[in-house]
Amino acid sequence: MIVTRVDKITRNVPTLFKTADRFPMPELPEVEVTRRGISPHITEQVIERVDVRTPMLRWPIPSGLSALVGGQRVTRVERRGKYLLIEVGAGWLIVHLGMTGTLRVLPRAALERLPDKHEHVDIVFGQTVLRFRDPRRFGAILWHARDAGDVADHPLLRALGVEPFSPDFTAQLMFDRTRGRSVAIKQALLAGDIVVGVGNIYASESLFRARIHPARAAGRIALSRYVALAEAIRDTLAEAIAKGGSTLRDFVSSDGSRGYFQLDYFVYDRAGEPCKVCGNAIRQIVQGQRSTFYCPHCQH
Template sequence: MPELPEVETIRSGIAPHLVGQTITYVIVRNPHLRWPIPSDLPQLLPGLTITAVTRRAKFLLLDCDVGTLIIHLGMSGSLRLLHPISGFSASAPQKHDHFDVIFNEQIILRLRDPRRFGAVLWHCGDIAQHRLFSYLGPEPLTDDFNARRLYDKTRGSRISIKQTLMNNRIVVGVGNIYANEALFHAKINPTTAAGKIGMMRYQVLVQAIKSILQRAIETGGSSLRDFVNCEGDPGYFQQHYAVYGRGGDSCRQCQDIIQHIRQNQRSSFYCPRCQR
């Protein structure tokens, strides 16, 4: 699943092309995604202008005059920007191209989603009150996510720190890949109970999370399986993995063997010598 750096990469790629553009029309080829695409979108959206393209957690938000188009990429979704030269036949949709937004009859924003776990939704009013956003914790790259908050939220908790970091009520968008990498750089074993970690170690962990996510954004995210940016190009952060996907390989710091375990049905990778 695309995580925060991948979604932020797409956001920064499409925003310069879409802000200020007016929606000409909408095509829904298959409404059956994770939740059904609202049937009235082809009537609601034409004539609206995109005022901002933002992100909340792993959701892309296309802000319009009177509401917000919410897009989630799910497990296998991708967004492409198409610039047809001579009519839309030059960009003929493929089997898994389920949703198009056409701007000024010059730009197509196309959602491709082979597994159909993504979502396209519409919300009028304050987006923070939407059922998908009302319970979310802070963004990890903001000042609202800090060691004090993480420390206070985990007092008495027996849940592992790895699972804690993937709880959207605690912090949003970290995801499995970047939780593994941040815990390695903070030298914390992923199975450690969150309630047993002290303030000083949380300060190191929070800084590691912010640093890892920022580096991932700068390198275009991670391309595992399906992810490409809005121009169809892969990300490159996977070339910098310290532990993720390296079970059985030697740790690059101490040469011990990277361990691979399952936590809450998700893969965790760690070095038993470096991470305590």
């Protein structure tokens, strides 16, 4: 039943994200920062219970979740695209931060205070609480049982492209997968079927570094330029992770600290400001209901 609901609502995803420019969602760097932050605190720890205060986020939280995972030991915390996968013996918790979601590691004493209205779920361990907070409630906490098969085959994960830090992510892959496609390269990156996790912020930044205009047809970009783009994507994401991601509105890491990669943006959210390379004014266009920022001189 949960899978059916996920399939149904996934078809309506565009209508859920019309406000995404006002609420920039956590992208791959922010999710990876979260994974690295929570993993040392919960791996090999036993889940005591799950307290669900808001049963409906982007999708319904599975009923009886506490009974499903209570007493289970966390064996590892992985990331697939923008999804966090918390593995226990019986299966996986699948967590998406949505637009404004965060996962905070708190001491058990946090259970003694009244949670605020945006603190929807607590995963309680012996001395630690993993608290999910999401003001916009577009995040998700789902369950995939081990006897349902590999988590990679879950409806939300099975069509995802390759990971940008994987050896499978190459310029040749992007070149081959875009032949004959008239879609703009920015939109091809956001689609996630070629490479995952390159969201709106980091697509704009990567295209600037590769000197590619965001509206250029993906199928008309030469292999040599995809070489530059693949390198730019990896470098941009790696730098963002090292700097704790981007905090534009709500995102904080698992310990409450803010990211600061936004201080190094070349183009994103800098419309009208001078390009840091050539001095020309950064421009803003709308592609697929999302704002795109670029330099008209440096990118062609």
